[in-house]
Amino acid sequence: MYSNKVVDFGTPTKRSDNTVTVHIDGKPVCVPEGTSVMRAAVEAGVQVPKLCATDSLESFGSCRLCLVEIDGRRGTPASCTTPCDDGMQVTTQSNKLANLRRGVMELYISDHPLDCLTCPANGNCELQDMAGAVGLRDVRYGYEGENHLVQEKDESNPYFTFDPTKCIVCSRCVRACEETQGTFALTVEGRGFESKIAAGPTNFFDSECVSCGACVQACPTSTLMEKSIVDAGQPDHAVTTTCAYCGVGCSFRAEMQGSEVVRMVPHKDGKANHGHSCVKGRFAWGYATHPDRVKKPMIRKKITDPWREVTWEEAFEYAASEIKRIQAKYGQASTGGITSSRCTNEETFLLQKLVRAGFGNNNVDTCARVCHSPTGYGLKTTLGESAGTQDFDSVDFTDCVIVLGANPTDGHPVFASRMKKRLREGAGLIVIDPRKIDLVRMPHVEADFHLQLRPGANVAVMNALAHVVVTEGLESKDYIAQRCDLDDYTKWRAFISEERNSPEALEEHTGVPADQIRGAARLFAKAPNGAIYYGLGVTEHSQGSTGVMTIANLAMLTGNIGRPGVGVNPLRGQNNVQGACDMGSFPHELPGYRHVSDPAVRELFGKEWGVKIQPEPGLRIPNMFDAAVDGSFKALYVQGEDIAQSDPDTQHVQKALESLECLIVQDIFLNETAKYAHVIFPGSSFLEKDGTFTNAERRISMVRKVMPPLAGLADWEVTVRFAEALGYRMDYKHPSEIMDEIARLTPTFSGVSYDKLNKLGSVQWPCNDAAPEGTPYMHEQEFTRGKGKFVLTEFQATPERTTRKFPLILTTGRTLSQYNVGAQTRRTQNQLWHDEDMIELHPHDAENRGIEHGDMVSMQSRKGDTTMRCVITERMQLGVVYSTFHHPESGANVVTTENSDWATNCPEYKVTAVQVRKVTSNRSDWQQRFDAFAQQQDSLARQGAEDPEQPAK
Amino acid sequence: MDANKLVTMANQIASFFATDPDRTAAVAGTANHIQKFWEPRMRKTLLAAFDDGGDHGMHELVVAALTEHRAGLEPVA
Numbered sequence A: 001m002y003s004n005k006v007v008d009f010g011t012p013t014k015r016s017d018n019t020v021t022v023h024i025d026g027k028p029v030c031v032p033e034g035t036s037v038m039r040a041a042v043e044a045g046v047q048v049p050k051l052c053a054t055d056s057l058e059s060f061g062s063c064r065l066c067l068v069e070i071d072g073r074r075g076t077p078a079s080c081t082t083p084c085d086d087g088m089q090v091t092t093q094s095n096k097l098a099n100l101r102r103g104v105m106e107l108y109i110s111d112h113p114l115d116c117l118t119c120p121a122n123g124n125c126e127l128q129d130m131a132g133a134v135g136l137r138d139v140r141y142g143y144e145g146e147n148h149l150v151q152e153k154d155e156s157n158p159y160f161t162f163d164p165t166k167c168i169v170c171s172r173c174v175r176a177c178e179e180t181q182g183t184f185a186l187t188v189e190g191r192g193f194e195s196k197i198a199a200g201p202t203n204f205f206d207s208e209c210v211s212c213g214a215c216v217q218a219c220p221t222s223t224l225m226e227k228s229i230v231d232a233g234q235p236d237h238a239v240t241t242t243c244a245y246c247g248v249g250c251s252f253r254a255e256m257q258g259s260e261v262v263r264m265v266p267h268k269d270g271k272a273n274h275g276h277s278c279v280k281g282r283f284a285w286g287y288a289t290h291p292d293r294v295k296k297p298m299i300r301k302k303i304t305d306p307w308r309e310v311t312w313e314e315a316f317e318y319a320a321s322e323i324k325r326i327q328a329k330y331g332q333a334s335t336g337g338i339t340s341s342r343c344t345n346e347e348t349f350l351l352q353k354l355v356r357a358g359f360g361n362n363n364v365d366t367c368a369r370v371c372h373s374p375t376g377y378g379l380k381t382t383l384g385e386s387a388g389t390q391d392f393d394s395v396d397f398t399d400c401v402i403v404l405g406a407n408p409t410d411g412h413p414v415f416a417s418r419m420k421k422r423l424r425e426g427a428g429l430i431v432i433d434p435r436k437i438d439l440v441r442m443p444h445v446e447a448d449f450h451l452q453l454r455p456g457a458n459v460a461v462m463n464a465l466a467h468v469v470v471t472e473g474l475e476s477k478d479y480i481a482q483r484c485d486l487d488d489y490t491k492w493r494a495f496i497s498e499e500r501n502s503p504e505a506l507e508e509h510t511g512v513p514a515d516q517i518r519g520a521a522r523l524f525a526k527a528p529n530g531a532i533y534y535g536l537g538v539t540e541h542s543q544g545s546t547g548v549m550t551i552a553n554l555a556m557l558t559g560n561i562g563r564p565g566v567g568v569n570p571l572r573g574q575n576n577v578q579g580a581c582d583m584g585s586f587p588h589e590l591p592g593y594r595h596v597s598d599p600a601v602r603e604l605f606g607k608e609w610g611v612k613i614q615p616e617p618g619l620r621i622p623n624m625f626d627a628a629v630d631g632s633f634k635a636l637y638v639q640g641e642d643i644a645q646s647d648p649d650t651q652h653v654q655k656a657l658e659s660l661e662c663l664i665v666q667d668i669f670l671n672e673t674a675k676y677a678h679v680i681f682p683g684s685s686f687l688e689k690d691g692t693f694t695n696a697e698r699r700i701s702m703v704r705k706v707m708p709p710l711a712g713l714a715d716w717e718v719t720v721r722f723a724e725a726l727g728y729r730m731d732y733k734h735p736s737e738i739m740d741e742i743a744r745l746t747p748t749f750s751g752v753s754y755d756k757l758n759k760l761g762s763v764q765w766p767c768n769d770a771a772p773e774g775t776p777y778m779h780e781q782e783f784t785r786g787k788g789k790f791v792l793t794e795f796q797a798t799p800e801r802t803t804r805k806f807p808l809i810l811t812t813g814r815t816l817s818q819y820n821v822g823a824q825t826r827r828t829q830n831q832l833w834h835d836e837d838m839i840e841l842h843p844h845d846a847e848n849r850g851i852e853h854g855d856m857v858s859m860q861s862r863k864g865d866t867t868m869r870c871v872i873t874e875r876m877q878l879g880v881v882y883s884t885f886h887h888p889e890s891g892a893n894v895v896t897t898e899n900s901d902w903a904t905n906c907p908e909y910k911v912t913a914v915q916v917r918k919v920t921s922n923r924s925d926w927q928q929r930f931d932a933f934a935q936q937q938d939s940l941a942r943q944g945a946e947d948p949e950q951p952a953k
Numbered sequence B: 001m002d003a004n005k006l007v008t009m010a011n012q013i014a015s016f017f018a019t020d021p022d023r024t025a026a027v028a029g030t031a032n033h034i035q036k037f038w039e040p041r042m043r044k045t046l047l048a049a050f051d052d053g054g055d056h057g058m059h060e061l062v063v064a065a066l067t068e069h070r071a072g073l074e075p076v077a
Ligand code: SF4
Pocket: A166, A167, A168, A169, A170, A171, A172, A173, A174, A197, A215, A218, A219, A220, A221, A223, A224
């Protein structure tokens, strides 16, 4: 439910260049034009009683509790629906108003159970507060009349309850679902006394509800109530922190009882989410205290040995001695490290520092390799900076949106809600996706164009769009002349104008009717502000980097970079993808995207770290696997990443991991990779450490420790202690000192410090002398690289082709309730929504194969095969199948190939030729081997835990 | 490292730069990309394959890059 600990202004803030001054009980206050009297009153320090209003929603004016008197006006207008006029004199308290308000409250309370003392909302209930505020002392109507006090509770949602007996039908929930979330799952049924709130025909769980929690947060009573609060009671304090799931980077208040989280509430002042959340950040945090958490360091000599729990000292000593032994035997370059976008900036910075300074090589990479590395390459090449150009608020000013290879309502739900709001206000929408994603058509949102292309044809479609813009003379000539390199442009213009880049000529590759592409190109080019949002459907292709550059080309061509409402916007998968890349975790770049071959940069870091930095790029993740199989790469330190599950061509990855002599895994769970490990350093969850995450809009936000690390050390401390054991000293007492070092060494971060973050809440880099409070949108006057560079982006079909044996194309993606490899969300009740990965198949493809909805089917590619249950849906186009990859045993990556982006080696997850067949056995050969290996490893882990005395063999 | 796989990767890079009508730029682009992003043992393996005289199906821009930009592609000692 609602939290009465946070100031509520009653109605949303208004954007206006004009201000008006009103007097509230004699006190003058100056507010933007359009502001409600209620909001002005709160700004003047006066809280007018209210029930149906809250500042996340437009006012509604139904409860009549917020009445005021205004000089020169008749009656008692509702302050929430009355806009301020200049010079207005408002009275908020008088006998008349008090009587009216008491009358209203009396009616509400006469139909409300009086079990305040045992109600979970006790102490945090707006209805209770209002009864107090209006001085309600008795209820003249009695409680015996007709009422709603005997209705059943709906407990179907795993995270919150709906108790209709407590409902005052203020419709805040209904409006939250519409305005804040954009799902329209709730309605008010009936009229007058009969009216009640309904979630679909049956209950919340079976309705359209996506469990975002917006209605719960808006509810002023305990009608919609978090089950965690029902169980634990009200919090005693709150700490502001950042969600550790997706790249939206929502700010949350972790509401605590001592060191136990009782509720996560989206933070109203959070600049990425403005008080909204999705089911993951809001509710799926129980994994942090799940019994599966690893709490003790463990070691073993061989992966067939039982694990042995040891002290931290012993684990560090053992790991360090192994690294030294291996380096002595196989050379310095035989070791490396992988960090994760789930780690904080500080942790990632330390890991790459450990590898470069402690291991003495550049073999460090991050999981961004397998998601957004093409964004880094493509945007650096064209615009000069490896980052998205806008803040999320920018979408409020957009007139036409392209969503390309992204599924924001599942992958980036809170941003999707913002975007849907803008779309409901009338912005144009072009969806470019092989699947009919929800955005194509949902309540009050419909795409103007859905370019349903063949997987792998992004570059062709984007080239065709640019071709139409150029050949129809729709390009922004002045912008290009002023902002872009004209030699490159002339060359590119000649290339893109060629007939082979026309939508007609490319139709056989794209599968999209040419007139649709022409229509979409015109819509986008003619919009005053056009913005492109894209995701892994662009990057995870053999032409991933080329795809990113087609986006930059189109944005520059239409003059859509450098102001609000436009831009190139990569939607980052995990919470800290942007940060991980910024922190120098790519093998060729030191922090701030500076190439290791630059002697001045090496000198700068070398001096600070007291070492000599190697001048050659190191191995990227897929190269590490190849080198391991080849025998020249022998030791790997993996922090927070489950490469055995998330990387493509699983069997090759497994072979690589088996070839290592020392695999060190630092994670909160014994994940799939840990099954191949020799050392386990227990990780700490985002609730157990201090640090920062950088979201998709370059926003750096604080992660704050609210409970002690379960295993005793925060992740950054583990790296520091491991480095020490290796003989490389790192002197930090707190992560803020790591950020200070980052700021010293990185020009785009030079103005960042924990003090500033505490003061401003968050900042978007570049943050330096030129932009001390950060940069909401980039490339305002000129591009970071100077002139924007148009790059020739020839379409080249992926080598992965369909054949008679493998006639279907598999593409992969994710679902709202699960997150990535699922290590966290599978350990929460989010499982109720998605407890297995499934293959989606077009009805004709299913019929041809005699497959029915829900059948077990095998999916086979050139690389391997697996079995999953099948869903038949018209979302899919003919010949294309789709699956998620959240569950290790489904082995979606057993079938994906080793193909990768030409520039960055980012794997081509999105295109695999497969065959799908109905099967009788539930497990493929690979899955049977997976089961046996998992069983063996589980028993080795159990033996170790049961027998701590057992010596390492 | 698997030379065939590296040749495939190098060919992919070359196909990207091959669109450039300026051949010198295309060769330099290919060489520069390999130099900037490939770890020394990958470059060594590719150069060794190039030197062994066998037919590895190298894109002609890769051949040109390895010939004309050899010094830059040899790992720094
Ligand atoms: S459920 Fe809560 S928010 Fe919705 S109408 Fe009832 S009291 Fe208001």
